[in-house]
Amino acid sequence: MARKFFVGGNFKMNGTRKDLKAIVDNLNNAQLDPNAEVVIAPPALYLDFVKQNLQKPNVEVAAQNVFNKPNGAFTGEISATQLLDLGVKWVILGHSERRNELGESDEFIASKTKYALDNGISVIWCCGESKDTRQAGETIKFVENQLAALAKEINDWKNVVIAYEPIWAIGTGLVATKEQAQEVHAAIRSWLKQNVSDKVAEETRILYGGSVNAKNCKDLAKEQDIDGFLVGGASLKPEFVDIINANL
Numbered sequence: 001m002a003r004k005f006f007v008g009g010n011f012k013m014n015g016t017r018k019d020l021k022a023i024v025d026n027l028n029n030a031q032l033d034p035n036a037e038v039v040i041a042p043p044a045l046y047l048d049f050v051k052q053n054l055q056k057p058n059v060e061v062a063a064q065n066v067f068n069k070p071n072g073a074f075t076g077e078i079s080a081t082q083l084l085d086l087g088v089k090w091v092i093l094g095h096s097e098r099r100n101e102l103g104e105s106d107e108f109i110a111s112k113t114k115y116a117l118d119n120g121i122s123v124i125w126c127c128g129e130s131k132d133t134r135q136a137g138e139t140i141k142f143v144e145n146q147l148a149a150l151a152k153e154i155n156d157w158k159n160v161v162i163a164y165e166p167i168w169a170i171g172t173g174l175v176a177t178k179e180q181a182q183e184v185h186a187a188i189r190s191w192l193k194q195n196v197s198d199k200v201a202e203e204t205r206i207l208y209g210g211s212v213n214a215k216n217c218k219d220l221a222k223e224q225d226i227d228g229f230l231v232g233g234a235s236l237k238p239e240f241v242d243i244i245n246a247n248l
């Protein structure tokens with residue numbers, strides 16, 4: 001089964017209504033590859049605003065976080081029920097900025113992933129190594145450990161998209177070579193085959209994230225196990241359209 005090309009735009013903590021309207025208008029007015037599935041993740045405060053302004057049926061909205069409890073005294077958190085109330089059916093979890101800046105552990109991320117999936121929200125689950133880990137030659141072992149922590153919590157992978165994002169490539173302009181990215185993507189797929197099932201390995205989309213732009217996306221997209229991208233900085237710019245259209 002061919003895996004559908006997937007492009008996520010992670011706006012992170014960027015944009016006001018004016019900026020976001022311009023980004024959404026740019027997408028509304030663009031010719032987008034009809035075979036690409038596109039999800040954009042504005043700051044939580046603007047999820048509804050972006051949703052109301054989007055006019056493209058193949059572009060959906062994602063949250064950048066969700067908590068693992070239904071409601072209650074959890075200041076600053078957002079529940080799955082609240083996301084569904086706005087019609088938001090995607091969430092990004094496990095991003096290295098939340099792992100490192102906010103101290104989210106593998107176990108906490110796995111429990112949030114389970115909670116989101118159990119409530120019908122699809123997850124873009126992120127993994128990836130630091131520069132030190134890569135230099136020590138431990139990239140694959142590190143990513144496999146992150147996967148193992150997730151696999152302890154979840155059984156059903158059909159609504160999970162994996163994003164491999166080497167931390168040293170995020171926002172640095174230092175993109176992984178297509179060989180480096182393909183090697184880790186193939187290792188993730190092989191881990192899924194050995195530890196989950198052939199079907200999950202075959203069907204799960206594995207995205208690359210880390211300084212993807214209009215210039216490097218076409219080459220990366222040709223790699224066998226790269227099924228799309230999770231884009232940060234460039235998703236705020238008009239070139240996001242070129243990344244969505246990388247296969248055209």
Ligand SMILES: O=C[C@H](O)COP(=O)(O)O
Nearest residue numbers: 010170171210211232233
């Ligand atoms: O979630 C997106 C990644 O962190 C990549 O960000 P970047 O494209 O700005 O390097």
